[in-house]
Amino acid sequence: DSKLVYPSEEKVSATSIGSTKSFQQLLKQSQEDPAAFWDHVARELTWYEPWKETISGQLPAFRFFSGGISNPSIHLLDRHVENGA
Numbered sequence: 001d002s003k004l005v006y007p008s009e010e011k012v013s014a015t016s017i018g019s020t021k022s023f024q025q026l027l028k029q030s031q032e033d034p035a036a037f038w039d040h041v042a043r044e045l046t047w048y049e050p051w052k053e054t055i056s057g058q059l060p061a062f063r064f065f066s067g068g069i070s071n072p073s074i075h076l077l078d079r080h081v082e083n084g085a
Helices: 009-013 020-032 034-042 072-082
Strands: 053-058 061-066
Touching: 009 020, 020 034, 034 053, 034 061
Parallel strands: none
Antiparallel strands: 053 061
16 A cells, blocks of 8 residues: 655745645646746756757657757756855
8 A cells, every 4th residue: 555645845845846836836837738847947957059849759759858968967066066065
């Protein structure tokens, strides 16, 4: 028997989402318009070249951010080093 456990509002408020209601809104947007949702999320990252198409193709041969060029080390390492970590 699987039981879902939800975090307290205090823990949720300490996240970048801020509230359970905000999470539900983001979830709904991601389901109703995934291309717009991921386009918005990806704009928070650094890109050397912007993408031409957010989502293309169908399962199992789909692509995200076609034509875009980024570097995961910027997001995983470099930004923390730049901030003194």
